[in-house]
Amino acid sequence: MANPFYYSYSYTIFLLISLHVAAIAWQEQGTFVTTPPLPILPLPSYSQLKWQQREIIMFFHFGVNTFTDSEWGTGQENPAIFDPKGLNAAQWIDTAVQAGVSLVVLTAKHHDGFCLWPSKYTDHSVIGSPWKNGHGDVIQELVNAAKARGVDVGLYLSPWDRHDPRYGQNKAYNEYYMAQLQELVNKYGSIKEIWFDGAKGSNAPNMTYDFSDWFSLVKELQSSINIFSDAGPDVRWVGNEKGFAGSTCWSTINRTALSIGNGSIVNYLNKGDPKGTDWLPPECDVSIRTGWFWHKSQSPKQLDQLLEIYYNSVGRNCVLLLNVPPNTAGLISESDVQRVIEFRKAIDTIFSSNWAEKCAITASSQRGGKGGGFGPENVVDGDHLWTYWAPSDEYKEDHWIEFKSLNGPLIFNVVRIQEAIGLGQRIRLHEIYADGVRIASGTTVGHKKLYRLEKGVVQAFCVRIEIIGSRATPLISSVGLHFDPFWHPNGLVPWQVVH
Numbered sequence: 001m002a003n004p005f006y007y008s009y010s011y012t013i014f015l016l017i018s019l020h021v022a023a024i025a026w027q028e029q030g031t032f033v034t035t036p037p038l039p040i041l042p043l044p045s046y047s048q049l050k051w052q053q054r055e056i057i058m059f060f061h062f063g064v065n066t067f068t069d070s071e072w073g074t075g076q077e078n079p080a081i082f083d084p085k086g087l088n089a090a091q092w093i094d095t096a097v098q099a100g101v102s103l104v105v106l107t108a109k110h111h112d113g114f115c116l117w118p119s120k121y122t123d124h125s126v127i128g129s130p131w132k133n134g135h136g137d138v139i140q141e142l143v144n145a146a147k148a149r150g151v152d153v154g155l156y157l158s159p160w161d162r163h164d165p166r167y168g169q170n171k172a173y174n175e176y177y178m179a180q181l182q183e184l185v186n187k188y189g190s191i192k193e194i195w196f197d198g199a200k201g202s203n204a205p206n207m208t209y210d211f212s213d214w215f216s217l218v219k220e221l222q223s224s225i226n227i228f229s230d231a232g233p234d235v236r237w238v239g240n241e242k243g244f245a246g247s248t249c250w251s252t253i254n255r256t257a258l259s260i261g262n263g264s265i266v267n268y269l270n271k272g273d274p275k276g277t278d279w280l281p282p283e284c285d286v287s288i289r290t291g292w293f294w295h296k297s298q299s300p301k302q303l304d305q306l307l308e309i310y311y312n313s314v315g316r317n318c319v320l321l322l323n324v325p326p327n328t329a330g331l332i333s334e335s336d337v338q339r340v341i342e343f344r345k346a347i348d349t350i351f352s353s354n355w356a357e358k359c360a361i362t363a364s365s366q367r368g369g370k371g372g373g374f375g376p377e378n379v380v381d382g383d384h385l386w387t388y389w390a391p392s393d394e395y396k397e398d399h400w401i402e403f404k405s406l407n408g409p410l411i412f413n414v415v416r417i418q419e420a421i422g423l424g425q426r427i428r429l430h431e432i433y434a435d436g437v438r439i440a441s442g443t444t445v446g447h448k449k450l451y452r453l454e455k456g457v458v459q460a461f462c463v464r465i466e467i468i469g470s471r472a473t474p475l476i477s478s479v480g481l482h483f484d485p486f487w488h489p490n491g492l493v494p495w496q497v498v499h
Helices: 004-032 046-054 089-098 138-149 170-187 211-221 263-271 303-313 334-351 376-380 494-498
Strands: 056-060 103-109 152-157 193-195 226-229 235-237 282-287 319-323 359-363 399-405 410-412 414-419 427-434 437-442 449-452 458-460 462-470 476-482
Touching: 046 226, 046 319, 056 089, 089 103, 089 138, 089 334, 103 138, 103 193, 138 152, 152 170, 170 193, 170 211, 211 226, 282 303, 303 319, 303 334, 334 476, 359 376, 376 476, 399 476, 410 476, 414 427, 414 462, 437 449, 462 476
Parallel strands: 056 103, 056 319, 103 152, 152 193, 193 226, 226 235, 235 282, 282 319
Antiparallel strands: 359 399, 399 462, 410 458, 414 449, 414 476, 427 437, 427 462
């Protein structure tokens, strides 16, 4: 007969072994699976994050001004002057795609009040144009062309209307404006950005815009849209039309301190606010030409000018909205097409190679210790948002991450730093050293901070980034050491240095 004590003893041993294995598994899980750090508010929305990652978007200023060689129309133009016989929206979109752009914004109505779609509420539109015998719709043509290429569309509807007689009558004009707004966001499918501004002539009639009602209507009809204005609520103006953000540039700001068309807040818009309660990142609008509308007498900016704008917009935590205006034929001029292609090729050339990927990377500390998932190696993977180096919360001294060459000197003149902004913007102050010599220093980082080094090309065996001020534990998602062959501040062509 079997001994019951033997079975009881065996079961006890089995139970103890099982508990021990479970304890080891729990310990291993506790060792190797470390929780992410807490976010720091405010945070971006999903649509704001997607917008930020576009980095460059494109504006199309087009309308009666294109045919009158003016920037601000009078509102008295005859719609018959609008006759873009060769209009080809597919060519516009092709230009955007070649520029690496995934969102385009069209002036559906500028200050002159002329509408590029057949609005039911006015005849001051393409209805009165000889183009397509009054049956044309520029917005629909753009939407169709964009959809075919996987490009998103945004629209600008000027609040100031110099044509409509209701302008200056608060109730009547707000009803008119909201009716047109409803047409636009209802009729043309998914609209990813709607653009409002406060531009208005000094002698324009007094008019109170019902911005809050407009915003509410837009959000009701398009929940994933981003609304741009001086006061957001999703994207803010950078405060100038040069394409330059402040060297300090927070995505956070206090919306209660903002108002549309208020010239006294441009510095605040330009820099943002580290104590801001709202996530409202800036957009830098600038034209490829001197004017916003096409003029035969004007030419596109030179490549070096566009690159300077890029470093001071995208490289300062902003999205660049680059205006490329169609001409009287309804096409993007060939000189502009070639310039934006050249611009994109230059950007790709600069950032296609990253010396940091060829380095041994160490850091002052890392969250969860080695193998915890937050090591410095994350800054050179392909994810620039959700994988990151996180130092340990236990360390109170300055945090640093270091890149040491494994084979010969590192040769670069651009440094790129990116934060994991999905968990908030944190870095207040940082410095960059090459072989112990400081080569750059700055304040905010945000989605992307780019330094074109003032002294030109650096050759070094060790590069260290020190975070010496932060709102919370800094989280760095990506670092790049790049070579820009177009940047030669000392008059020496960079290729001479490299080769």
